[in-house]
Amino acid sequence: MTPFTYERAADAAAAAKAVAERPDAAFIAGGTNLVDLMKLGVARPKHLVDVSRLKLDAIDETEDGGLVVGAQVKNSALAADARVRRAYPLLSRALLAGASGQLRNAASTGGNLLQRTRCPYFTNTATPCNKRTPGSGCSALGGFNRIHAVLGASDACIATHPSDMAVAMTALDAQVRTVTGDGATREIPVSELYRDPAQGPDADTVLAHGELITAVRLPPPPPGRQVYRKVRDRASYAFALVSVAAVVDARDGQVLGGRLALGGVAHKPWRVAEAEQALSAESRPEASFDAAADAALKGARGYGANDFKIDLAKRTIRRTLADAAGLSS
């Protein structure tokens, strides 16, 4: 690890200011991703600002019937919260499908959103990687790319975002609240948090240096049944090859509407308006699921070892939508 100095921040604004003032400073919360990347020499901050003790660990109800989740709420606490289990089971399920019990106890809500890709070329400092070292090239393009993106990728980077939680949050229209070094606050939809890799893959998100996530706001849940399905190489404790977050409002065998977001296929949770528009009573449910799957994967391309993800994603979408509609055979 590169040597660094350490401080524990007094409050969110002070933490943001402390990081904003130093280009080589970074926030640390759960540390489950950052400490690992520091050991590997991928992340080399010279100063760490610890935000894990900030009073951002509450889950509060909003007047409109939603929830505000503090950025320091642990993944395990969020998954187990009775209100989340009742109104946002999609979010509980996504969290429980990720990592291990130990990691969920340490990982924070804000940190989960900001975790880096698990592309093996990103974490190996001996190989070129535009995300780690801009301009050095993308080793995954012609390399082992079984886990890589089939949507939204560019010639600069085909890495995927590894979070399950963010996929559920995207389907739920969650909003990220932040504070910057000069004390300004803003709210950003999770769907707009992640940057297009064609804009330069080294920065994952639109957040400024020193901009701290303070909370995630969940609007009231959409009507319908929520299902999260994760497909992976082993039954537990593995990242998604493909995951599907689905909400389907179905009555009397008819699909009235729904939400759909994909994980494991792009640099961000992938949500397509046309796919959700296909979820309507205008066609038979099965036909609407087929149309939604085709619309969600529109423009998809494989890079060799990950070609299988395109069909896998379509099948997983159809099955998950059918489950959410209560129409699985």
Place this chain on the structure above:
Amino acid sequence: MMPETEFLRLSRREVLEASVAAAALGVCAPAAAAAPDALPASAPSVHASEVRFIVNGTPQTLSLDPRTTLLDALREHLHLTGSKKGCDHGQCGACTVMVGGQRINSCLTLAVMHAGDEVTTIEGLAAEADLHPMQAAFLRHDGFQCGYCTPGQICSSVAMLKEVEAGWPSHVTEDLGIAIDLTDAEIRERMSGNLCRCAAYPNIVAAIRDASEGGAL
């Protein structure tokens, strides 16, 4: 050199402590110099941070380089070598300890972040000569082979049963709205962060089931 007979009388712990002392005296200097992040002599020194926390009920004060993980603080500074360094990347669970009663990977967290915390390691689960019921259950069911993952398995399973008691659901819990039925599938899913390369899994599951039914936690 000590006479061979004297060496043979040393316990494993004494040998370990002697090794640690040797390392502290710089006997392992060539290895340290070869480390990729070894500092040239002119580099600014890293400020040592004083860290006070409670480990297995005992207040401890350590002066640590901020880079020290909680695992290294426990093993190399407090000589609590029960917690093991397996992968050192949060993938194997051999380093599992409890902080504030919750299980975490001690390799993926910095010791300085735990000032004021209460840490429990395998050494602190039971009074000195006693076995914790989970330790006894692992012995009864032969829940290990080489034993390297065992401290992590035991710390993880003790904390895991508390999570079940608190009603925390898991990936395989069918209904998020009702009490947990601790099936074997639930135990396996909840213990997936602890790998055992000897594959003692069936006996580990049996030991945890036994301990959970004993209610002596």
